[in-house]
Amino acid sequence: MDDPLALDDSLRGVLAEYEARAAREDDLWETMTPEEAGRRRDEMLLPVGRAAGAFLNLLIKEAGATRILEVGSSYGYSTHWLADAARATQGRVTSLELQAPKTEYALARLARAGLSGFVEFRVGDALASLRSLPGPFDFVLIDLWKDLYVPVFELLYPKLAPGAVVVADNMTYPESAQVHAHAYRERVRQAPQMTSVLLAVGNGLEVSRYRSG
Numbered sequence: 001m002d003d004p005l006a007l008d009d010s011l012r013g014v015l016a017e018y019e020a021r022a023a024r025e026d027d028l029w030e031t032m033t034p035e036e037a038g039r040r041r042d043e044m045l046l047p048v049g050r051a052a053g054a055f056l057n058l059l060i061k062e063a064g065a066t067r068i069l070e071v072g073s074s075y076g077y078s079t080h081w082l083a084d085a086a087r088a089t090q091g092r093v094t095s096l097e098l099q100a101p102k103t104e105y106a107l108a109r110l111a112r113a114g115l116s117g118f119v120e121f122r123v124g125d126a127l128a129s130l131r132s133l134p135g136p137f138d139f140v141l142i143d144l145w146k147d148l149y150v151p152v153f154e155l156l157y158p159k160l161a162p163g164a165v166v167v168a169d170n171m172t173y174p175e176s177a178q179v180h181a182h183a184y185r186e187r188v189r190q191a192p193q194m195t196s197v198l199l200a201v202g203n204g205l206e207v208s209r210y211r212s213g
């Protein structure tokens, strides 16, 4: 069957490697106690998954979004989907991540996929990075530790371009994220000019649009 996403071969190969690693980590995750999983979470990709990645890619391309922000890059799985979309829209991804080794891993793979020219990583606390980024942003993926979703939204909201789309992951899975996911949805839905919907894609995505004027 033809690839409906029309991904090029080098990107398809890199994504397949990430997905194989994620499958191994899912198996390992099943065997861990919650304490061990918490202690070892920085070893894991914790990716949005293929369905969500493809959906984000499609959203950006359809919207023609060029100023793309990712909050929580991890090892770069979602970054590849955003960067491929940025290549199509002639845009650019700014991606925020606390851990430099994760960013280095991502950069090596983005280079193999021919996408490193479309991404700029900022290593450090995303809240500090967000304060210094002027915006505006057309598209934002929020996928860092879940207690930071609301503070991230507070900093982002004034920097959204008219028509901007904000997507937040982990709205329905894992269970441990649900208190924070609920708080995030409540906050976004109260914000003036935001319309928002919860979609059963991947781990549950809240997709919110900032109307102009």
Ligand SMILES: C[S@@+](CC[C@H](N)C(=O)[O-])C[C@H]1O[C@@H](n2cnc3c(N)ncnc32)[C@H](O)[C@@H]1O
Pocket (backbone or CB within 6 Å): 045, 046, 047, 048, 049, 071, 072, 073, 074, 075, 076, 077, 078, 079, 096, 097, 098, 099, 102, 124, 125, 126, 127, 143, 144, 145, 148
């Ligand atoms: C769920 S993972 C992101 C997964 C990634 N979006 C993907 O799909 O491949 C969350 C990431 O957020 C990062 N993170 C957590 N707190 C952060 C902070 N304050 N600033 C920047 N990054 C942070 C973690 O280091 C972790 O790599």
